[in-house]
Amino acid sequence: MGQETIKILSYNVLYGLQKDTINIERYKSLLRDIDPDIVATQEMNGWTQKTLEDLAGSYGHPYALQSKEAGYPVALTSKTPLINFRKVTENMLHSYIYAKIRGIHIFVVHLSPATYKKRLEEAENVLAQAKEISAREPILIMGDFNALDASDSAYYGEEVYRMLKGREEKYPHIRNLNQGRLDYSVMNKFREAGFKDAYKLMKNEFTGSMPTSKDGEGNINPNHPGVTRRIDYIWCNTTAAKYLTRCVILKNELTRVISDHYPVYAEFTLPVKRR
Numbered sequence: 001m002g003q004e005t006i007k008i009l010s011y012n013v014l015y016g017l018q019k020d021t022i023n024i025e026r027y028k029s030l031l032r033d034i035d036p037d038i039v040a041t042q043e044m045n046g047w048t049q050k051t052l053e054d055l056a057g058s059y060g061h062p063y064a065l066q067s068k069e070a071g072y073p074v075a076l077t078s079k080t081p082l083i084n085f086r087k088v089t090e091n092m093l094h095s096y097i098y099a100k101i102r103g104i105h106i107f108v109v110h111l112s113p114a115t116y117k118k119r120l121e122e123a124e125n126v127l128a129q130a131k132e133i134s135a136r137e138p139i140l141i142m143g144d145f146n147a148l149d150a151s152d153s154a155y156y157g158e159e160v161y162r163m164l165k166g167r168e169e170k171y172p173h174i175r176n177l178n179q180g181r182l183d184y185s186v187m188n189k190f191r192e193a194g195f196k197d198a199y200k201l202m203k204n205e206f207t208g209s210m211p212t213s214k215d216g217e218g219n220i221n222p223n224h225p226g227v228t229r230r231i232d233y234i235w236c237n238t239t240a241a242k243y244l245t246r247c248v249i250l251k252n253e254l255t256r257v258i259s260d261h262y263p264v265y266a267e268f269t270l271p272v273k274r275r
Contacts, residue, residue: 002272005245006102009036010142010234011263012110012210016045018218023258024055030254031059034265037079038101040108042094042144044073052077067095067108074108074143076101086129092122096143098129103270104240105133109143115175116183119147123189130193130237138240138270141195144232144261147186149197152230155206156182163227187233195235198247198266206230209249210261220257234266243268 009031017023031039039061044052049066056064056077064077067087072094076082078101085099093112100106107126112118130139148156161182167174178185187197211226236244246267255262 003269004272005267005269006038006104007034007036008038008040008140008142008234008266008268009034009250009263010040010042010108010232010265012042012144012232012259012261014043014214014216014218014259014261016043016047017258019046020218023218026254026258028055028058030258034250035060036265038104038106039077040097040106040142041075041077042072042108042110044075045071047073047075065097065099067097071095072110074110076106076108088125088129091125093118096122096126103138103273104268105130105137105139107139107141107143109141109145111143111145111147111186113146113176114173116147116178116186117175119145119186120189123186127189127193135194135237136239138243138268139195139237140234140240141190142234142264145186146231148182148184148229148231149187149233150184151197151200152206153182153184156229159227160229190235195237196241198234198236198241198244199230199249199264201236201241201244202247204248207249207251208262209264212258212260212262213256214258214260216260232261232264234264240268243270245269 052066053064061077066075067073076097082099089095094110096109098107111122164176208228209230209232250263250265
């Protein structure tokens, strides 16, 4: 039995690439260079199913699916068909997508940025569907989780706490601290369900998935200080983890300016099933 490597990119692209022509060309250039088999995006604001299909076609993906058109959609594009796909907006502040591609069950999520309690509810919704899939099959849950992971806690000090506390004082609807402390309960949900953090499986040193040198308004600021944190992940079930061969937070000249997030890139080498 032969093997095949499947390349996957998960990327919060900041307000639909700001619908900026130059930025869209940067994004296309990045994808042509990487040549991923599957791309999961978050914040596809301003795009439609039709314009997404056109964009995906420009980098060699004839198959595309967007969760919705209003608000903050997620999207999934692929070189090969999306099977049994599902778009879920109910009980989600944003949405999530499920599809099976080349034998891999894929969930693309964008969890609520507002409160850890809402994120917990959303995580439970996604995991409930994942639980219906046989554990013998590879399952990936990827995207912007807007949540910190306990494995990075040594890198989160007073600076992160002050930032989150300041947001709560400024915006009453935001509640991301858990009883006055940094919250790790959302990511713990995935771990308790048997999922593994692809980035940490590769024994990578800590690096943030945001911010980049582009701020949240889409402006390029080379001195943008931000507060480094990792909130973008690819979670694997035990079966998928066996096939993981690479996972990085992709930092280069293009990803520093396309979005305020860096993408997460992973490779899985799976056996080719005889037809």
